[in-house]
Amino acid sequence: MNTSSSSPHLRCDDVEPGPIRHVRVIGGLSECPGCGLYQRLPDLDPGEQASCVRCGQKLARRRRTAPLATPLAFCISSAAFYLAALASSLMTLDVYGRQRTVDLLTGPMELMHEGWGEAGVLVGAVTILAPAVAIGFMFAILIAASSRQLPDWAPRILVWYDKLRPWSMVEVYILGIFVAYTKLTDMAHVDVGPAVYLIGALMLTMAATDSTLDTEMIWRHRRIDSLTRAEGDQTVEVDYVHVDDIGMPPEDHLVACTSCGLVGELAHPVSNLSCVGICPRCEHRVWRRLPQSLTRTTAFLIAAIVFYIPANLYPVMTFMRMGGGGGHTIVEGAIELWVDGMIPLSLLVFFASITVPMLKIASLGWMVWQTWHGARGHLVARTRLFRVVDMVGRWSMIDVFMISILVAVVRFNAMASVTANAGMVAFAAVVVLTLLAAWSFDPRIMWDAAGRNGRVVDGLPPSVLQAQATRRPGPAAPSSSSLSPVGTGPVSMEPDQA
Structure with missing residues (x-):
């Protein structure tokens, strides 16, 4: 060392x-x-x-792969796919001979043009800015790691990469493109541009970079x-x-x-x-432990609940065609896909946009409530549930990405047009707030509150600390001070399937 x-x-x-x-x-x-x-x-x-x-x-x-050469190759490939995707068209819509071609930048720009600047900045940040910065950070990290001694600036870059990477949502954007495409095929002829395939390749190479790093x-x-x-x-x-x-x-x-x-x-x-x-x-x-974990998580959850109500009551977009049409809520969008026979896609939208936010709020709320009361049961289940909540939360952005694409491509005045509504902004706020709530919650405090991590003197509700002080010691699961002569147990060893 x-x-x-x-x-x-x-x-x-x-x-x-x-x-x-x-x-x-x-x-x-x-x-x-x-x-x-x-x-x-x-x-x-x-x-x-x-x-x-x-x-x-x-x-x-x-990893079985070369520790630096393999992720570096995938990282360089990611940079090439990203730059090519920026310079390529995303899709072209033909409505009665009138065509409109859009690219990655068109969606965020149209949202800002319609007055939804917050949503436009969010979509641009997670689909354009965050992937670019993540690729640049990873390239710098791998170049630094190839030297005999890691430079002084490299640790900060690696720490910031870990914080930024979840905000890069290329894989979610691909599903948003797919949902938008299925909605557009019913109204006009749609040509998929090369950017769609390049973004798909970018998704795979970025995932491979993380997997081999x-x-x-x-x-x-x-x-x-x-x-x-x-x-x-x-x-x-x-x-x-x-x-x-x-x-x-x-x-x-x-x-x-x-x-x-x-x-x-x-x-x-x-x-x-x-x-x-x-x-x-x-x-x-x-x-x-993460500072003010319970307080911050509770605050973000309350804010998410406040926005969740208008996100489901108000239309997320308005679709007009030949003077007819109207607003669509998230639920109505899923029902429309079901009626059109796109049952798997309807279930995907329903799960990602309705079920996931609701279950995420309920799950985090349950974990916070159990921690506040020092509950000692279902600790392993709660910890695994937290990992699931943390993993699936980003996929709720599918509807936001779909709307940004539809707003960009369907702009034919009275013939056909799609505009974003307040429900979309409220829903985007729900997704961001639930992400922040999950990242603010420290699952270790559930075990602290249950008395499974030794003596804790602060950082928990007073009632929990008082209960732990008066609780008589009893049989418990293996702890870090009782597993072996050196006080630690051997971790579970298994083959790496990645």
């Missing part, structure tokens, strides 16, 4: 008062991001992956600073030991960086409310 003693730039504005003299990095130890269990993580062979013994969350995996290998090329500073210009010494050499430290003294996975031991119990400091490897601010 590389170390350096010349990094006086690390500091944290929110660090607790009092000196922090020493931080010890614990090698061979990993915290599960799903349940907070600390486990010994063995060296993996290519093609193996490790999962949490308690909740089943994937902790690490080693080994971030743990990249982090191993980054030195761990051996000397740093905390608030008040106080020196903090950092050293490195392996868990097999020292055994398991006290659980309440441990903290893991959520960006690079580095586990550190402090000389005092770690608070759930305050920033611990700056990670000596990735320079990201380290919190034991």
